[in-house]
Every structure is written in C-alpha cells, then in structure tokens.
Amino acid sequence: MLNKEQIAQRIAKELEDGFYVNLGIGIPTLVANYIPTGVSVTLQSENGLLGMGPFPTLENVDADLINAGKQTITTLPGSSFFDSATSFGMIRSGRVDLTVLGAMEVNDEGDIANWKIPGKMVKGMGGAMDLVASAKNIIVAMQHTNRAGDSKLLKELSLPVTGLGCVKKVVSNLGVFEITERGFELKERAPGVSVEEIQQATEGRLVVEGEIPEIVGIWE
Amino acid sequence: MNKVVQNAAEAIVGITDGMTLMLGGFGLCGIPENSINALVKSGVKNLTCISNNAGVDDFGIGLMLQGQQVKKMISSYVGENAEFERQLLSGELEVELLPQGTLAERCRAAGAGIPAFFTPAGYGTEVAEGKEVREFKGKHYIMEQAFDSDFAIVKAWKGDTDGNLIFKATSRNFNPLMAMAGKITIAEVEELVEPGELDPNFIHTPGIFVNRIFKGVNYEKRIEQTTTR
Numbered sequence: 001m002l003n004k005e006q007i008a009q010r011i012a013k014e015l016e017d018g019f020y021v022n023l024g025i026g027i028p029t030l031v032a033n034y035i036p037t038g039v040s041v042t043l044q045s046e047n048g049l050l051g052m053g054p055f056p057t058l059e060n061v062d063a064d065l066i067n068a069g070k071q072t073i074t075t076l077p078g079s080s081f082f083d084s085a086t087s088f089g090m091i092r093s094g095r096v097d098l099t100v101l102g103a104m105e106v107n108d109e110g111d112i113a114n115w116k117i118p119g120k121m122v123k124g125m126g127g128a129m130d131l132v133a134s135a136k137n138i139i140v141a142m143q144h145t146n147r148a149g150d151s152k153l154l155k156e157l158s159l160p161v162t163g164l165g166c167v168k169k170v171v172s173n174l175g176v177f178e179i180t181e182r183g184f185e186l187k188e189r190a191p192g193v194s195v196e197e198i199q200q201a202t203e204g205r206l207v208v209e210g211e212i213p214e215i216v217g218i219w220e
Numbered sequence: 221m222n223k224v225v226q227n228a229a230e231a232i233v234g235i236t237d238g239m240t241l242m243l244g245g246f247g248l249c250g251i252p253e254n255s256i257n258a259l260v261k262s263g264v265k266n267l268t269c270i271s272n273n274a275g276v277d278d279f280g281i282g283l284m285l286q287g288q289q290v291k292k293m294i295s296s297y298v299g300e301n302a303e304f305e306r307q308l309l310s311g312e313l314e315v316e317l318l319p320q321g322t323l324a325e326r327c328r329a330a331g332a333g334i335p336a337f338f339t340p341a342g343y344g345t346e347v348a349e350g351k352e353v354r355e356f357k358g359k360h361y362i363m364e365q366a367f368d369s370d371f372a373i374v375k376a377w378k379g380d381t382d383g384n385l386i387f388k389a390t391s392r393n394f395n396p397l398m399a400m401a402g403k404i405t406i407a408e409v410e411e412l413v414e415p416g417e418l419d420p421n422f423i424h425t426p427g428i429f430v431n432r433i434f435k436g437v438n439y440e441k442r443i444e445q446t447t448t449r
Contacts, residue, residue, distance in 0.1 A: 046320065047246040048390045055447045063249065063441035064377075064391040070247040070300070071447035081389055083396045083424075084246070084272070085328040088321025092340065115317075116346075122308055122317070123299035129347065130321035133340035164344040 002173045002190045006218045007141050009034045010171050010188075011100055013217060014139060015041050019097040020090075022046065022131060025069040027141040028100035042078075044096055046087050046127040051079030068127065088127070092134045099135040101128060103142045103167075105157050108183035108204035110167040112140060113159035125162060132163030144172035144201050151203035153177070153184055174198050176215065182207045188215045223383050223427075224412070225434045228258035231406045235264055235371055238291075242327065242372040242398040243271040243281060247300065247444050250391030251280045252375040254408045254436040260287055268292040270367055272323060272394055274304045279442050285313070294367075296320035300444060319347060322364050324397055329366035331400025331429065336365045372402025375436070376425070379409035380416075383430030384423045392424065399425045408436040 002010065008030035015021065015031075019041045023029050032052075035041055043052040045067040052067060053074035060074065067073045090096060105113040112132055115125035132138060145151055153170065170177040175198055176188040183205025186198060191214050199206055225231045232255060235241065245251030256275075259267075260283045267290050274293055275282035282301050284290050292314040298304050307313035318326070319341040329337055338361035342348050352363040374395040377388035385407055387395055399405050407425075412435040 045390070047249070048393050055449045058448050061443070061446055061448065062389065063443050065389040066247065066249050066443070066445075067390075068246075070249070070444040072443060072445065073447070075389075081387075081392055083392050084320065084324035084394045085397050088324055092321060119309070122305065122315070124295060124297040124317045125319055125347075126297035127320040129319035129345065130339075130341040133319075133343060161345050 001193060002215070002218065005030060007171050007173060009218050010176065010215055011139055011141055012036060014098065014169070015039050020044055020050070020095060022091070022096050022099045022135070024099070024101040024128070026102045028102060029069060031100055044087075044090065045073070046091065048082050048084060048087050049075070049079060050082070051076045053079070088130050091127070091130050094134055094136055096135055097137060099131045099138045101131065101138060101140055103140045103152070105152050105154055105159050106140055106142065106167050106170055107154045107157050108179065110165045110179045111157055112162050112167050113157045114162050116160045118160065128162050132166040135166070138167050139169045139171060140167050142170065142172055144174040151201055153202045153204050155204045174201060185209070186212050188213055190215055191218070223431060223433050224381050225432050227434055228254040228408065228436070229261070231255060231408070231432050231434050232258050232262060234404070235259065235262070237264055238266045239370040240268040240270065240368065242367065242369045242402055243269055244374040244393065244395035244398050245280070246272050246390065246393035248275065248280050248442050250375050250387065250393050250395055251275070252373045252406070252408050253439055255373045255406060256280060256283060259289070260284055263287070263289070265289050266291040268294065270294045270323070270327070270369060272296050272320060274298045274301045276300050276444065277303050279440070292316065294318065294323070296323050324394060326364055326367045327394060327397035327401045330368070331397060334366060336363050338363055367401060369402050370404065372398040372405045374399045374405065374407050376407055376409045378411045378413065378418060379407055379430075379433050380413050380418050380427070381433065382415045383407065383427030383433050384418055385409065385425035385430065386418060386422055387424050396425045400429045404431045405429055406431070407433045409433060410436060410439060
C-alpha cells in the first residue's frame, strides 16, 4: 500500500514540463515536493498567486503571503499576484493544465464529492467546484476506503456532489485508475497489493485487463 | 470631497442592523481588522456578511459570530471556525455556500454593472438548485447574479486620500473586487499618503470606487498556519 507521500510521488510523475498546476489541500500539496528533475511546472494558488515557491524560512514569514491552505509561502522569480476573480478566470477558461484534488468519494463516471457531509461537517467547497467544472485534467488523490473499510470508489455517490463527470484519474493507496466510460480501469497496483484486494475494496465498476504492473519509481 | 475619516468607528457610521456587508480577505489574510473590531464594539446586529471565510473563533469575522451579530454568512469555505460550524449545525446561523470563483465573480459583476452571468461551477450540485441552467456550446452553465451590498469594507496596503489603493501580495484576493461592489466602500490602509505619492501605474483600485478611507492601527495580521522550510 502507498502512504500519503508515496501517493504524492506517483501523482508527481504525471507532471509535464510547462504545466500550470493547481494543488489542493492535503496529499495534493505534497506533490510539490516530488516534481521530477528536468520538469518545470508553475503552481497556481487560487487565492491569487502564480509561481508559488517553497515555505519560507522563519525570518522570511510574511502574513500577507499565503497559499490557499492558509500556509505561509514564498514567491519565485517570475511570480505574479492577482485578485480572486482573475484567479478563477484562469481556472474557468482552462489555462490550468492539471488539478490535483482530494476526495471523500468518487464514482465510476468521474463524479466527485468532497465538500460536505450533511448534518456532520460543512466546511464548504472553496475553489473545488470551479476547478472541477473547468479543469482539463483532474487527478484525485485519496484513500481507497474509509476507516470502516468501506469503498470510496463507488457506483453512486452517497454525499453531495462537487462536480459531474470530471475526474480523469484516481491515485489511491491501492493503485492507479483511469476513469473511462467503462468505469475505473486499473492501470497500476501499489507494491504488494493484489488485483483481488483491489477488487474487494472497489464498489464501483472496475475494469482489469491483462497483467497489471506494480507502480515503479516510488521511494520510501 | 474629503474621503478621509479618522478611524474605524467613524468609517462604519451608517452601518445599521439588517444590512448586507462585504468584507475582504482570504482566511485572515487581508481582512479589515480595524473595521471588524469597530463593528464588534458597535453591537450592530442581524448582518448578512459576504466574505470568502468566516475568520477563526477569536479573530476576524469570528469575533462578530461570537457576539451573535451575523444573521447570514455568504462564503465559500468556513472550515477554520468551530463556533461557526456550531451555529450553522444548530440552525442559529444561516449560511449560503458558493464556489469561490462564483463568489468572486458575483462581487466583480456588482462592481462592473453586470446583473448576472453564467458559470459552469456548481452545475449538477446543490449550488444550482433554483438557478437557471443554460447550455452553451454543449456545456451546462448556471446563472448567478451580482451581489447587492450596502457597504463593502476592504483592507489595502497603501492608499492615498483620493481613495486610490494598492494591495500587497496575496492580501489582495477579494479586496479590489469588493471595493468596486459596495454601495458605500470603506478602505482601511496601513499607509495613508497624499495624492501623487503613489505611482498611477501601480494602482489596483482607482479612487472612484472608494468613499471612505482611513489609516488603520495596530495590525495584528494573525497567521493561521506558519509553515517554514
């Protein structure tokens, strides 16, 4: 099984040179730590920064410079600041090449739920609904099952939807899945995880064709 | 016309029970601290507040929630505030959650004289309930309307006495959009200078949008998550 860092490492392999990328809160944020050598990407933070740099040193912490997760950050040469309408203009007009998001549930048609548990947790959608409605390529980073062991890769969502038919790929702790008309197509297995285990943990339509390779290039 | 007022208490004169306010900021970054404190002191109630977030329990809009001054919040993300979540789940507080880009664009539209627009964000979700849906080039969009707010309260880095504003780094966020959208716009600034001292090339909000301006004091600029290398 992959841990959170390893899920981020696997997703980082999807980055291509020149991409503008929006990374959500949680595991997606970790992807920035594993950008492949020779690949240059520009990180968009929807609160108004293109060209997000690393966390600051303590003496360089600036309360006026944060990312969408409210963490202090830095700029890079070539960074730009802008207002929130301009930020979502970039997003809705399809300029952001890749969006990586967390999810509570995904179904086999690419619908995603990640903003609300009725009666229990209401944090809000933040920028997620704008991102999923417009992004060209959306990868979801998530745990395959909840704490009770129930699948989060479903036939039908049980939670309020964030966006319809938008998720292209899921990287979970168990494997890598492309979402097509046929459902979740298993592409790679996490090291040590069998196809049978993945079948048992997946409630939605799962497509397994041929030998499924183990994920390579993941390190501890 | 003199736009300069002495302090936050003077700036918020005319804000009365039941009004709708826009408050700039993203998280605690770029929030109008002085004006929020003055609103808390004033005891004004039954407010509808349009702001991306609702502060934290003991800072920002959270202070107004503690005082039960807010009837309704219109926000995109409220995850950092336990008191907010409590009031929401208990039904004391009315909340309209909107996609962040929709929130921004509804401010922008209000300031741009555009009554409504179509956005793909929220199509097929609870957000779309009761809203007109139209299809353009094979994709579905929902109609969202410009906000209507009595006052907009923003925080800028520098301003001049004509109301021209410059924002710093990511504290810009919703501030310039809301500055354009209020029937009356209040700007609090860290540095207040004379006309001519700010380079016109670098003005973010032209003074025409600002009705009242004052130099804020004692900025705490609290950080939600100090993250270092």
